[in-house]
Amino acid sequence: MIMLQIGEFSKVCQVSVKTLHHYDKLGLLMPAEVDRFTGYRYYRTEQIDTMNYIQRLKRYGFSLEEIQHIISLSDNRVISARLRQQKEKLKHEQQERAIILNELQTHISVFERTGDIMTYQKSYTIEVKNSPAMNVLANRAMMGVDEFGKYYGMLFERVPKEQVTPTGLNGARYFDEEFNHESSDVEVFIEIKEKEKADIILEPQECAMTVHRGGYSTLSEAYGAIVSWIIENGYEYAGAPFELYIKTQFNSPSPEDWETEVYFPIKKK
Amino acid sequence: MIMLQIGEFSKVCQVSVKTLHHYDKLGLLMPAEVDRFTGYRYYRTEQIDTMNYIQRLKRYGFSLEEIQHIISLSDNRVISARLRQQKEKLKHEQQERAIILNELQTHISVFERTGDIMTYQKSYTIEVKNSPAMNVLANRAMMGVDEFGKYYGMLFERVPKEQVTPTGLNGARYFDEEFNHESSDVEVFIEIKEKEKADIILEPQECAMTVHRGGYSTLSEAYGAIVSWIIENGYEYAGAPFELYIKTQFNSPSPEDWETEVYFPIKKK
DNA sequence: TGTTGACACTCCTGTAAGGTCAGGGTGTAT
DNA sequence: ATACACCCTGACCTTACAGGAGTGTCAACA
Numbered sequence: 001m002i003m004l005q006i007g008e009f010s011k012v013c014q015v016s017v018k019t020l021h022h023y024d025k026l027g028l029l030m031p032a033e034v035d036r037f038t039g040y041r042y043y044r045t046e047q048i049d050t051m052n053y054i055q056r057l058k059r060y061g062f063s064l065e066e067i068q069h070i071i072s073l074s075d076n077r078v079i080s081a082r083l084r085q086q087k088e089k090l091k092h093e094q095q096e097r098a099i100i101l102n103e104l105q106t107h108i109s110v111f112e113r114t115g116d117i118m119t120y121q122k123s124y125t126i127e128v129k130n131s132p133a134m135n136v137l138a139n140r141a142m143m144g145v146d147e148f149g150k151y152y153g154m155l156f157e158r159v160p161k162e163q164v165t166p167t168g169l170n171g172a173r174y175f176d177e178e179f180n181h182e183s184s185d186v187e188v189f190i191e192i193k194e195k196e197k198a199d200i201i202l203e204p205q206e207c208a209m210t211v212h213r214g215g216y217s218t219l220s221e222a223y224g225a226i227v228s229w230i231i232e233n234g235y236e237y238a239g240a241p242f243e244l245y246i247k248t249q250f251n252s253p254s255p256e257d258w259e260t261e262v263y264f265p266i267k268k269k
Numbered sequence: 270m271i272m273l274q275i276g277e278f279s280k281v282c283q284v285s286v287k288t289l290h291h292y293d294k295l296g297l298l299m300p301a302e303v304d305r306f307t308g309y310r311y312y313r314t315e316q317i318d319t320m321n322y323i324q325r326l327k328r329y330g331f332s333l334e335e336i337q338h339i340i341s342l343s344d345n346r347v348i349s350a351r352l353r354q355q356k357e358k359l360k361h362e363q364q365e366r367a368i369i370l371n372e373l374q375t376h377i378s379v380f381e382r383t384g385d386i387m388t389y390q391k392s393y394t395i396e397v398k399n400s401p402a403m404n405v406l407a408n409r410a411m412m413g414v415d416e417f418g419k420y421y422g423m424l425f426e427r428v429p430k431e432q433v434t435p436t437g438l439n440g441a442r443y444f445d446e447e448f449n450h451e452s453s454d455v456e457v458f459i460e461i462k463e464k465e466k467a468d469i470i471l472e473p474q475e476c477a478m479t480v481h482r483g484g485y486s487t488l489s490e491a492y493g494a495i496v497s498w499i500i501e502n503g504y505e506y507a508g509a510p511f512e513l514y515i516k517t518q519f520n521s522p523s524p525e526d527w528e529t530e531v532y533f534p535i536k537k538k
Numbered sequence: 539t540g541t542t543g544a545c546a547c548t549c550c551t552g553t554a555a556g557g558t559c560a561g562g563g564t565g566t567a568t
Numbered sequence: 569a570t571a572c573a574c575c576c577t578g579a580c581c582t583t584a585c586a587g588g589a590g591t592g593t594c595a596a597c598a
Contacts, residue, residue: 002500002501004500005574005575006574006575007573007574007575012492012493012496012497013489013493014489014492016556016557017575018555018556018557018558019555019556021556021576021577022555022556026555038563038564038565038575038576039563039575039576039577040564040574040575040576041575041576045496045497045500045501046497048493048494048496048497049387049390049493051493052390052487052489052490052493053386053387053390055489056376056390056487056490058555059369059372059486060369060372060373060376061369063554063555064554064555065554076380076384076386079380079386080377080380080381083373083376083377083380084377086373087370087373087374087377090366090369090370090373091370093366094363094366094367094370097359097362097363097366098363100328100329100330100359101356101359101360101363103328103329104329104352104355104356104359105356107325107329107352108349108352108353108356111345111348111349111352112349115345117322117345117348118318118322121318121321121322121325217328218321218325220282220283220321220324221321221325223281223283224281224282224317224318224320224321225317227281227314227317228281228314228315228317231271231273231314232271232314274545274546275545275546275547276544276545276546285585285586286545286546287584287585287586287587288584288585288586290547290548290585291584291585295584307546307547307592307593307594308546308547308548308592309545309546309547309593310546310547327584332583332584333583333584333585334583
């Protein structure tokens with residue numbers, strides 16, 4: 001039986017000896033034999049395949065722990081499902097990064113035109129105005145940002161059933177003081193024409209408001225701008241802030257065209 | 270002067286208090302004032318902008334250390350250059366990931382067709398044959414994989430000067446036993462017709478050889494397959510292995526169409 | 539004036555996937 | 569006998585924080 005010392009095995013697989021030590025300790029890939037006296041590790045040539053498989057899964061973005069789990073699976077359908085899921089995750093990440101890349105691109109050109117690195121992000125104009133009156137179907141729950149779509153879906157399912165007419169204006173209210181990406185107390189809503197069929201009638205209210213242009217990853221900048229305006233102008237909060245999605249992915253594929261109105265109910269101190 | 274306590278500042282900026290502690294310790298974003306007796310941190314509203322800027326740079330993929338450095342820069346040209354460089358890096362990463370995604374896609378479909386997770390990667394047919402005789406222009410140096418293009422460029426520059434005729438066949442030889450992605454002793458070469466003008470004349474040699482189909486991130490699997498074949502069939506190494514790039518990005522934009530021949534000089538033990 | 543609850547502080551440990559020593563044993567060739 | 573390549577373990581380092589323990593601060597309410 002031909003056995004490879006760790007150094008040779010590491011060269012063949014093109015991974016470091018340290019990595020092999022690490023995998024051994026984790027139990028992810030253990031040498032076929034270990035000399036009881038010297039502790040020397042010996043690998044079999046078949047283990048090269050396993051190693052390649054591991055490296056492959058690593059490239060696919062699995063953690064070592066997940067890899068260990070996947071390797072232990074025997075049901076092909078489960079493995080397949082897991083791979084497909086990972087594929088969706090990678091796709092999603094690709095999209096996110098494409099958006100960031102676009103933002104960086106825009107940032108660079110604005111910066112080179114204005115000479116001010118901050119211009120791009122602090123160009124919010126804050127207005128004081130009454131929020132619009134709206135009759136809405138609403139759905140309040142603890143949810144993460146990724147689940148917005150799901151909750152909107154639930155609202156739109158009610159449209160034909162309850163014979164209401166959406167105006168096309170959608171939004172969300174945030175009831176938690178602190179915003180958490182994974183889970184916050186959020187109410188998503190869609191405006192409808194029929195006042196009598198509405199879940200909630202949102203009355204006009206004095207608000208500090210601004211328009212955020214661009215993808216949602218930078219929305220917190222709009223919030224920051226409003227909040228500092230509120231503080232500096234001697235107002236205070238008077239309710240849950242909300243957003244209206246004016247232009248979204250349904251209007252334009254590129255995030256820099258999107259528009260979101262951010263409203264913060266306020267009152268004079 | 271209005272000051273924000275850490276909790277409020279964290280909500281406005283949508284970062285955790287922990288993060289603010291962390292940035293304070295690093296000196297990346299220090300509170301405008303710290304109570305000398307209680308240690309309480311107080312932030313100014315202007316610092317919201319700075320925080321947004323930091324978060325932005327973070328999204329662009331800079332490390333906190335780099336961000337600290339960038340913020341300290343005053344020369345706009347330097348900042349601009351740094352942003353552009355980062356943009357290129359992100360672009361490059363996007364491409365790499367697109368390739369991986371493609372690979373995963375292929376892997377899934379092969380797996381679902383064959384029911385064997387390994388099929389996709391271990392389908393190398395090893396042949397014993399003589400490597401082709403070649404007259405080549407060559408360039409040997411310590412280089413990283415990312416620099417291959419540069420060294421090929423240097424070779425192709427010589428083509429008109431030295432009036433040689435490339436056949437279109439290119440390759441690389443690896444002189445280091447252990448392959449290192451950042452720096453290895455590599456010789457890149459291009460085949461030419463004119464024997465008398467060649468830097469090196471590669472003589473035919475008995476080799477274990479296989480064809481690798483797909484992107485270069487999985488080339489080590491081909492090496493693994495050959496090496497285990499060599500060991501199991503009682504041969505041993507007899508020189509530096511090399512690759513011939515048969516189909517590359519110039520033939521097809523999608524990596525799954527690429528073809529690389531891998532040769533390992535061998536002799537019977 | 540005492541207590542409660544929200545908020546703040548510091549310090550310690552942990553994460554993922556190894557890298558980088560330090561200190562020492564093993565095996566073969568000269 | 570010694571050089572040199574190769575192997576071992578164990579401890580600490582990296583990034584960007586998160587979590588928790590134990591303790592202090594502050595304003596409001598009884």
